[in-house]
Amino acid sequence: MDAKTGRTAVVTGGGRGIGLAIGRRFAQNGDAVVLLDLDPGVAEAAEKIAEETGVTVKGLTCDVTDGAQVKETFAAIADEFGSVDILINNAGVLRDNLIHKMSEDDWDTVMGVHLKGAYLCAKAAQTYMVPKRYGKIVNLSSTSSLGNRGQLNYSTAKAGLQGFTRTLALDLGKFSINVNCIAPGFIDTEMTRSTAERQGISPDDYKKMKAEKIAIGRVGVPEDVANVANFLASDEASFVNGQIIYVSGGPETRR
Numbered sequence: 205m206d207a208k209t210g211r212t213a214v215v216t217g218g219g220r221g222i223g224l225a226i227g228r229r230f231a232q233n234g235d236a237v238v239l240l241d242l243d244p245g246v247a248e249a250a251e252k253i254a255e256e257t258g259v260t261v262k263g264l265t266c267d268v269t270d271g272a273q274v275k276e277t278f279a280a281i282a283d284e285f286g287s288v289d290i291l292i293n294n295a296g297v298l299r300d301n302l303i304h305k306m307s308e309d310d311w312d313t314v315m316g317v318h319l320k321g322a323y324l325c326a327k328a329a330q331t332y333m334v335p336k337r338y339g340k341i342v343n344l345s346s347t348s349s350l351g352n353r354g355q356l357n358y359s360t361a362k363a364g365l366q367g368f369t370r371t372l373a374l375d376l377g378k379f380s381i382n383v384n385c386i387a388p389g390f391i392d393t394e395m396t397r398s399t400a401e402r403q404g405i406s407p408d409d410y411k412k413m414k415a416e417k418i419a420i421g422r423v424g425v426p427e428d429v430a431n432v433a434n435f436l437a438s439d440e441a442s443f444v445n446g447q448i449i450y451v452s453g454g455p456e457t458r459r
């Protein structure tokens with residue numbers, strides 16, 4: 205079935221975790237959804253959401269750091285769905301290390317996925333949003349943007365996405381395109397589970413340890429972020445632009 209809202213949402217890194225939850229939330233809302241991911245398993249994940257919700261959900265492999273691939277993928281989406289109305293720049297990777305052990309490759313990979321990826325996808329998406337005078341872009345930052353030991357590359361990229369959001373909001377606002385940013389705290393996903401394992405801690409103990417430092421007394425789940433993304437992409441938030449919303453269970457401070 206086609207989108208009930210007439211909108212098409214594209215979610216990068218949508219194969220699992222936060223991106224998958226955001227895709228599901230948009231589909232529940234009645235938007236057609238395209239999930240982009242490196243992992244070909246994204247097609248199956250999309251099919252499952254389509255069955256659950258009854259709207260069109262498609263999963264495509266696309267590396268957000270590859271300019272030609274991104275351009276081609278967005279053109280194919282616009283051709284098939286008629287528009288690109290919502291873009292969620294969610295794809296992310298970690299290559300944590302202290303500076304003396306951080307390789308150039310670890311630096312470039314993290315900058316590439318988070319910053320270049322967001323730039324390439326926003327550039328491709330706005331091609332279809334500007335003529336329609338309608339668009340919603342949400343970028344995923346992190347509380348790590350405030351500083352987090354061992355995450356020099358990630359923290360820098362996530363802080364960069366906040367500047368990217370504010371400036372893109374200024375560039376695209378006159379075309380009725382809203383650009384906002386969500387900065388999550390600890391969200392229970394594969395990303396945080398693999399961090400626990402790298403540190404030799406069980407994911408459950410790691411979550412318990414983190415929850416003790418969160419005002420609301422628990423760690424986040426992907427749906428906590430998906431609900432805020434859904435609001436920011438709704439027309440109820442059409443006067444919210446260039447904002448950074450922390451979704452972290454407390455008033456944000458450096459962890």
Ligand code: NAP
Nearest residue numbers: 217221222242243267268294295296346388390391393395
């Ligand atoms: P995740 O479970 O690791 O999912 C990230 C997804 O991005 C993976 O499916 C990954 O694909 C995909 N991806 C990586 N590089 C890509 C590329 N070049 N092109 C396309 N897709 C790519 O992470 P998550 O926890 O859901 O995080 C989602 C976003 O929220 C990230 O930007 C992350 O930095 C941010 N965030 C997460 C937390 C948290 O606590 N979890 C907190 C703050 C911010 P592969 O599996 O194939 O690599």
